[in-house]
Amino acid sequence: MNIVRQQRALLFILTIGITLTATSTRAAGPGFSMGGTEGKNGKCLDCHATQGKVGSKFFIDPVQYRHTNHAKIGCPACHDGAVIAGHPAVRKVSTKTDCRICHTDIAEEYARSGHAGKAGCNGCHNPHKAKTPTEICGSDLNKMCAGCHNNYAIMASHAKWLPQAELHIEMLPCITCHTGSVNYVINLYIINRQGIPHLGKFVPAGYDELKRVAGKKDILAMIDTNGDNYISLAELRNFNTNPDYKGLHLQAMMTPETVTHSFRILDNRRDCLFCHASGPGAMQTSYVAVPKEDGTFRKVLVEKGAVLESLNSTPDFYMTGKTRNSILNKIGLLIILGGLVMPVGHGFFRFLSRNIRNRKENGHE
């Protein structure tokens, strides 16, 4: 009996020992400390940050990844650390984490949306490049949708009821109409001509090409000349009229102030007045999105009323009805009233002189 008890005790101790060893390996993984960001990712990025080592499928852009919040919790937080022990010999590293564990509220909101079941988180978001809404340029937003939604089909379906569908789809992120938000803001971003001079296509300018134009100074300094991290109307006008930046233009998009995952078809967006009617606070808030080296954007607040100014602040952004300029309204009214001077003024004297003219006409007869 004693021998049996001794054998059971030894087996128990061995089991506990093996379990503890395995748990400690799983928790930290070889090369993964619980310290800084680099420590959590460094071992993985030794290989995965080099396309030549892992191929394009498993390549992680280190510049973009290090910027994400996911980099702060580290690779093992989402990927199965236990398998890493045999990696890369075993090669297979599964994703053990469900996005819903951390992003519960978003997941619940998404599950209630019309898009639920159509795509998972990875369908739209690359966790190794995930950006916060403030770090993304308006024109990049639609790239996520274009991954599944064919641009021509979208254009054709919208053209059935939407005038200038191509323009709307080009100038608006899908989420502006297909998610709800109380307020909307204007995001200005710099576009540059590429291809044939004077005929090439305008595309959002990236960090490298803007840096070449900016030279030694910061890209933002091309617009925010006094460096106060706030863009005045005068600074916008200077940027638009500066001959050094002749090929660059500011393009704008109307985006929701609060980004949500409540995707659905909103019938009130079919009413043009949802966007095209003016109001007391309409179009007062705008930002300029300036690209950063890591692929994200820095958004800088612009003085109120930029898109409502007549010409120089945002010369290529105009929404009929919404961004009408009040001074031009008054000038237009004066012109029309000028057209009434002749009928009213002349008509008045014509009325007063009716007897003289009648006598003259009768005298002739």
Added chain:
Amino acid sequence: MSEHKKIYLHPLPVRIWHWINALGIITLCITGVQIRFPEYVNICGSYRAAIVLHNWAGLIVALSFSIWFFYYSMSAHNLTELYVPNGQDIKRGILRQAFFYFFLYFFGTPNPHHATPGNKFNPMQKSAYLAIMFVLMPVVSLTGILLMNVAPLRELILTVGGLKVIDILHYLAACSLGAFLFTHVYLTTLGHTPLAHTKAMVTGWEDAE
């Protein structure tokens, strides 16, 4: 009742053009006001309806303008003669006509200008129509075509200076045309009867004054 000698002043193509243009421009003015001030004006039922109607009316007016231009320059061959003030008009004619309209008219003095098919506009009319037909109409039509096709014609829009430049030109030219409409309609009542000029634009025959 005095007997008026009749002259055939407005050929059929000109009359058709005039009334198509009139209907088109009135439609453009009404829909244009709704497009710019949608929260105050809703004549067409919806903003989309106003846009669609404005686009169609704009295309018709632009096409009608082209027909007018080609008719006078290619077929009638008297575009310059009718619409461009000559030296005499500039030296004396405009002042004489203005003096008539704003002074002599009220004393029953006859109009110094006698319309003929080859010279149907007085010097003031010529100057006004020169600005309207050779400046305002082309500006409002071309900017309208650009505004209707922002995405495909963006390159051209940027070359001109951007969407706002195009919009401002379109808006100011449209306001000027709208202003002219009041003066134009009023001046048609200055014939020997208030409707004499309007009838002439229907029948083609004008009473010689």
